[in-house]
Amino acid sequence: QSSVEVDTTSFNAAISxxxxxGEWQKAxxxxxxxxxxxxxxxxxxxSAAISxxxxxGEWDKAxxxxxKMILNVVQSNAITFGAAISxxxxxGEWxxxxxxFGLMAQSExxxxxxxxNAAISxxxxxxxxxR
Numbered sequence: 001q002s003s004v005e006v007d008t009t010s011f012n013a014a015i016s017x018x019x020x021x022g023e024w025q026k027a028x029x030x031x032x033x034x035x036x037x038x039x040x041x042x043x044x045x046x047s048a049a050i051s052x053x054x055x056x057g058e059w060d061k062a063x064x065x066x067x068k069m070i071l072n073v074v075q076s077n078a079i080t081f082g083a084a085i086s087x088x089x090x091x092g093e094w095x096x097x098x099x100x101f102g103l104m105a106q107s108e109x110x111x112x113x114x115x116x117n118a119a120i121s122x123x124x125x126x127x128x129x130x131r
Contacts, residue, residue, distance in 0.1 A: 008042055024056030031065070036082035041059065041072070045066040047080045054087035062087035076107060089118040094126030 011034045013047035018027035028105040031049040034041055037117055064082045069076060081104040088097035101119040 004052060008045065011037075012042075012044045012048060015045060015052065016036045019048050019052035019055060022055055024052040024058055024061075027052035028065075029059065041069075043075050043077055043080060045076070046074050047083060050080060050087070051083040054090065057087075057090060058121055059087040059091035059093055059096070060076055066100075076109060078104075078109055078112040078115060081107075082118060085115050085118040085122070089122035089125065092122075092125055094122040097122035 011030060012079050015027050015030050018024070018030060018126045025121075027049050031041075031045065034045060046065060050069075053059070053065065058063075062084050066080065068077075069080070081100060085097045085100045088094070089102065097119055101111070101115065104115060
């Protein structure tokens with residue numbers, strides 16, 4: 001009987017594949033299995049899972065993953081913040097989007113076009129253009 005060694009790279013690839021195919025539920029299942037393994041998650045793992053939830057319109061699950069990432073002291077980056085802000089923006093959660101955008105600055109993570117556009121769009125959708 002042969003076995004396959006599970007590592008961070010293989011989990012990242014599997015979660016990314018789920019994210020790209022719109023299978024946010026499967027991405028979350030893999031993320032949860034990953035969390036139970038000895039293998040340590042990283043920024044790529046978390047970003048892919050958050051992005052999968054964002055694409056699936058699951059802003060609350062995206063934020064739960066983001067919060068879990070912060071609690072587990074996994075380094076966040078512009079991609080992670082952008083995916084979480086986009087999830088809030090797409091769901092009309094402009095206040096949460098702006099909170100994340102502010103946290104991004106506090107965390108000294110350099111914002112990117114995706115995060116900025118998502119924050120602006122969230123304000124526009126919430127009729128909060130003056131913010």
